[in-house]
Amino acid sequence: MCGIAGILSSKGQSKESLRHHGGKMLRQIAHRGPDGYGEWLSDESQVYLGHRRLAIIDPEGGKQPLSNEDGTVWVTFNGCIYNYMELSQTLRSKGHKFKTYSDTEVIVHAYEEFGEDCIKYFIGMFAFAIWDEKKKKLFCARDRMGIKPFYYIHNDSQFAFASEIKALLAADLIRKEPDYQSIQQYIYFQTTLEEKTLFKNIIKLPPGHNLVYDYASGKLTVSEYWDLRFDVDFSKSEEYFIDKLRFLLEDAVKIRLRSDVSLGAHLSGGLDSSTVVSLASMINVSGSTLNTFTGAFQEGEKFDETQYAKLVAQSVGANYQEIFPTDQDFVEYLPKIIHYMDEPAAGPGIFPQFMVSKLASQHVKVVLGGQGGDEIFAGYTRYLIGYLEECLKGSIEGTENTAEYAATLSSIIPNLPMLKQYTPMLKYFWQDGLFDSQEKRYFRLMNRSGDMKGLFNPDFKIDHDGVFASYESIFNRSNAQSFLNKMLYFDLKVHLPALLHVEDRVSMAWGLESRVPLLDHRIVELMASIPPTIKFKNGEPKYLFRQVIKNIIPSEVMNRKDKMGFPVPLHLWYQKSLKGFVKDILLDQTAKDRGFYDVNQLEKAIDNEKAFGRTIWGALCLELWFKTFMDN
The missing domain is CATH 3.60.20.10 (Aminohydrolase, N-terminal nucleophile (Ntn) domain)
Known part of the structure; x- marks a missing residue:
């Protein structure tokens, strides 16, 4: 690197x-x-x-x-x-x-x-x-x-x-x-689109x-020179795809173990990183013990999944090391993170990723990670939410069995309990526009603007139609026929590059090379060729991937239903230790003179940020970006 x-x-x-x-x-x-x-x-x-x-x-x-x-x-x-x-x-x-x-x-x-x-x-x-x-x-x-x-x-x-x-x-x-058209895209997606x-x-x-x-x-x-095509192969069996994916996973990890310097791995305790660590330990021919690195927060079990990471490390005989970032680390490092990032992207998970990379850099020069598994293997809950609506629509209109790409309501019922903790998202998703076009429905699922649009000065006009048009041109660009593949394509083109932007910057900030074997393009192309009814069978996230890895990782990790995605207790910190830090950035005279935000609305938002909300996060990163690159 x-x-x-x-x-x-x-x-x-x-x-x-x-x-x-x-x-x-x-x-x-x-x-x-x-x-x-x-x-x-x-x-x-x-x-x-x-x-x-x-x-x-x-x-x-x-x-x-x-x-x-x-x-x-x-x-x-x-x-x-x-x-x-x-x-x-x-x-x-x-x-x-x-x-x-x-x-x-x-x-x-x-x-x-x-x-x-x-x-x-x-x-x-x-x-x-x-x-x-x-x-x-x-x-x-x-x-x-x-x-x-x-x-x-x-x-x-x-x-x-x-x-x-x-x-x-x-x-x-x-x-x-500043490019204000791009800033509007950031408000909606917490990243910019394409070029x-x-x-x-x-x-x-x-x-x-x-x-x-x-x-x-x-x-x-x-x-x-390359774009992902969904040329779905209906001639092959589920067993064929399982064998093919298993071979490619092993080969992707194997060739990424090639290094003339020390090598380790990120380990969150989820399916993706646990698979990479387990395969790397099985394949590793150097004889050295793999070092793994995990991060968590001490604000309660909702922010700590180290028990699973420890279990995986123990099962493969890897060295386990962990770090618990604090609110004061956030104050010290967030401005530096914005500097390294060049422009903000993605959510608060960037902060603990930065700290885990810091830990890893003290021991190795190369790390493997599980980045990309959700986008490639259909792991996000939002896919099931979108899939559920398609099933309801098909059942009502009598079209659920008319095409090979259709979903049926009966097929996904066993997996609906996993949506219980996402009731607030479902309420938002279905409060209007039910059974609208696929592009409009997924736009609602991907729209991060939420309450953030209400923070801006009325003079800052947000061109919703322009942002949607840019989004739609990507969503409908591929040859995908199924709603699932259209969602996966958009995430591959927009959401994943934002996460990889983060992965590159938080590792490079510490002189660390990060390798992501799940994003081997051979694996990506294979998954695009698999019928949605196999790779997302009965609406089960990562169904096919799970069939491949069920004998590779511990059953406790395989069967867990509470994967967190590295949540950060920002809403707790905002109300206590970070309130002064946040207000010093968002409400200082320089920020007020910029005339970008409605100060009264901003103050209210700081005092009322909801759990895992991104309103203050988005505003904080944007203002720090102005201070770092435009004011200095």
């Missing part, structure tokens, strides 16, 4: 100037690569490539930027190509000469051999930029899931890119301005996309 940056200038900029601005970019992302610093400038063009290195594979030989034999192809790369050993053998057989044992050099020679199609051969997480000296073009790509970040700016005379937005700001190539960021004119390369910048013409071309 590393940090990358680069500048291409056509305005006669001196090499000293390029190096100066590039150096400023790299200093802003030094935390991503504490093990090394590298720069390269083209002799013939105004091209600068920079790299901060966290040395994981071939620590001695894998320094970057790295080139081919004659120095005509250069790469700066962030991530890991897990099948680099196999690709290296293939490329050597085709005559390519290697000078290192790193996965980085595989990218260079794969580009020489396959051109821009090289990305189709990579199993991994990556964001890279390749400068082709002969063709005078820059080729960049981001991995299929969006595990690794890539941001850029482009104007008439310059193109610049970096792993983090703060690096682009440090280069002094653009004026920092948008909270910064005007700073663009995010979407997952599964590549980018070509032609140096001579200044032309920029962005293309999608």
